[in-house]
């Protein structure tokens with residue numbers, strides 16, 4: 001595979017008339033690249049990193065990326081011709097291709113899977129792709145010079161709204177019709193969209209401006225004033241317009257106009273006068289399509305000067321960057337890391353490079369984007385999965401064209417087409433959400449980011465108040481630089497942390513459902529003082545399961561080995577693994593009793609009960625269920641920021657990096673499920689979670705407090721959290737990792753074997769484990785074992801863990817062995833229908 005993936009980047013375009021071949025990456029999980037022949041007339045047009053259209057299989061026509069161009073015909077098959085060239089410039093850059101290749105090798109997947117994850121769908125075309133008229137193109141009015149075929153397409157689109165590529169081909173009766181589509185896209189007459197649901201719907205605002213001749217021709221404006229004197233209401237409208245758009249100072253300002261509703265919503269102006277002026281032709285009304293990424297936000301430098309500590313940290317980072325490529329900024333919650341990042345980004349942009357700022361979660365981007373917009377204006381691009389395909393394609397193209405020099409985004413941003421990255425920031429670097437579980441590539445954006453930075457010779461700054469053990473270890477061994485900030489910004493102090501023993505409280509009848517008396521009183525106090533509260537519970541839904549009081553029946557998922565969670569708002573039982581749902585039964589299907597009780601509690605119940613107990617409080621919830629819609633994150637965060645809500649209840653979404661100045665109390669409702677998680681990282685995770693969520697309190701001057709409810713307050717983790725003692729957590733953890741051979745001392749690979757038959761799954765796992773033991777040695781192979789959740793989506797699971805020494809040569813060899821073993825396993829007739837999932841560095 002690696003030979004086939006060898007990319008060459010010829011520095012000069014080929015001009016001779018030789019027969020050329022292109023190796024292409026199809027967006028499919030294929031184990032290797034395919035070679036196509038380049039038609040002679042396209043010799044100069046096919047470029048590495050650009051898209052071409054090819055036929056794959058008997059029927060499929062799709063776009064793919066050219067990875068290499070050479071003169072060697074494939075030996076095993078007759079190369080088909082490339083049908084068309086889509087781009088006249090590469091849309092995937094040279095360092096990106098190298099990164100994708102590395103990802104495929106490192107994470108043991110195909111490069112097609114990587115490309116598939118990387119490209120926004122709007123850049124992936126197939127016979128099913130659709131085109132529509134460009135929303136700003138008006139065939140009746142806009143004079144474009146179109147070829148006859150192009151006119152035909154436009155005409156058909158006017159009749160039909162949209163066409164698939166296949167339909168375009170049929171319409172033109174041509175095999176190579178893509179060039180017409182391409183040309184129409186370039187002329188901005190059409191756009192491509194992947195699904196009807198994704199159809200590009202631009203935001204349009206109604207605007208007005210003065211008709212041009214009043215502005216351009218001498219004396220016209222005075223005359224207009226005279227004309228309008230008998231109509232004082234219309235005159236008012238005109239004066240108001242001129243106040244907002246001082247055309248006498250700068251005539252060009254008129255062109256932009258203002259939004260019409262600025263005039264019509266003004267209580268001092270009459271709507272009918274505005275409309276009369278439009279009718280008379282004094283005001284000209286027009287529609288403007290506003291980009292989803294506002295272009296006219298001017299960068300406005302905020303007067304944020306770094307504190308002495310921040311300045312010192314920044315200088316240390318820059319100093320370390322002279323010797324090291326990677327630096328970890330370990331700054332406590334609220335120490336002001338973001339401002340240090342912003343300063344470093346400015347620095348990097350001034351030197352002319354590109355910057356990527358990675359965040360683990362969309363919820364976080366909302367706040368940070370506002371902060372960054374103010375400083376970087378329209379140089380800033382934002383990238384995450386709540387954007388539509390077209391929006392994502394717009395960011396992709398904007399990076400290629402140089403429009404966006406700094407991008408803030410979640411893990412998938414590491415796929416973006418940077419070519420001159422100079423700084424990569426990985427905020428909250430300890431976050432597990434940087435890792436993609438499913439589907440392949442199962443990559444970690446932190447590790448991939450580091451590789452990306454390495455390939456582009458960029459510097460990487462990772463930041464966290466609770467660094468991952470692996471990262472801190474890298475600093476201890478001297479591979480990375482370490483910079484610390486140990487004080488909160490300004491006068492803010494770390495909050496006081498109080499433990500409440502729920503077992504004890506229960507005995508004293510001091511528990512009100514899931515709230516201790518102490519927590520309730522504390523919440524009430526904050527409400528009286530007009531301060532805000534964040535409550536954290538690690539489960540969404542109303543209750544993790546329900547059970548019959550009579551017969552103990554518990555509803556389970558039909559397809560997975562888990563109980564169904566109860567969601568009250570739609571009275572449903574839901575599987576959090578496969579999405580299966582059913583109505584909550586009225587009585588027990590097993591015994592008929594009407595005594596179904598919900599057990600345990602999730603965020604929905606916390607919200608519900610709080611509203612009952614404290615009816616005056618405005619409570620809002622932030623979890624997966626309340627943030628499905630595109631802008632719901634922003635709304636919830638904005639409501640909390642503006643003080644519209646007093647209490648924010650949420651899952652781990654509320655714990656990360658959010659910055660609210662008025663929060664003086666944080667409550668953790670049930671710490672125990674977090675600590676008692678069966679995983680070697682449980683301790684580290686619990687520490688990170690408690691410290692992060694506590695860190696939301698008391699960020700701006702006002703003292704903050706934290707109440708943690710637990711049945712076992714004597715656990716050592718709480719002492720570390722209360723003392724903010726990362727050092728002792730690290731020392732304890734790193735010793736255990738060394739003793740029991742866990743990362744960072746070894747690399748782990750998890751192999752999950754899936755089959756519809758329980759026995760087949762188990763047998764296959766035994767055979768594979770045996771083979772792997774033979775190949776890699778006994779020490780290296782753990783399992784097979786049946787995971788706690790042993791069935792998901794009707795497939796029975798078995799797991800094998802592999803631990804490998806850290807040296808790179810061994811790693812590659814071991815992975816080859818692993819691939820071989822899996823390949824052989826799947827060939828065995830007993831194991832038909834077997835699925836094997838390989839997860840490198842699982843988290």
Ligand SMILES: Nc1ncnc2c1ncn2[C@@H]1O[C@H](COP(=O)(O)OP(=O)(O)OP(=O)(O)O)[C@@H](O)[C@H]1O
Nearest residue numbers: 305306307333334335336337338339465489657659
């Ligand atoms: N130089 C500065 N001038 C004014 N305000 C600042 C400055 N630096 C930080 N702040 C304010 O201090 C608060 C905390 O800063 P910030 O959010 O960057 O902390 P952080 O280190 O990222 O914390 P966390 O790890 O909890 O996310 C913010 O409200 C921020 O606006």
Ligand SMILES: [Zn+2]
Nearest residue numbers: 557560575578
């Ligand atoms: Zn299920």
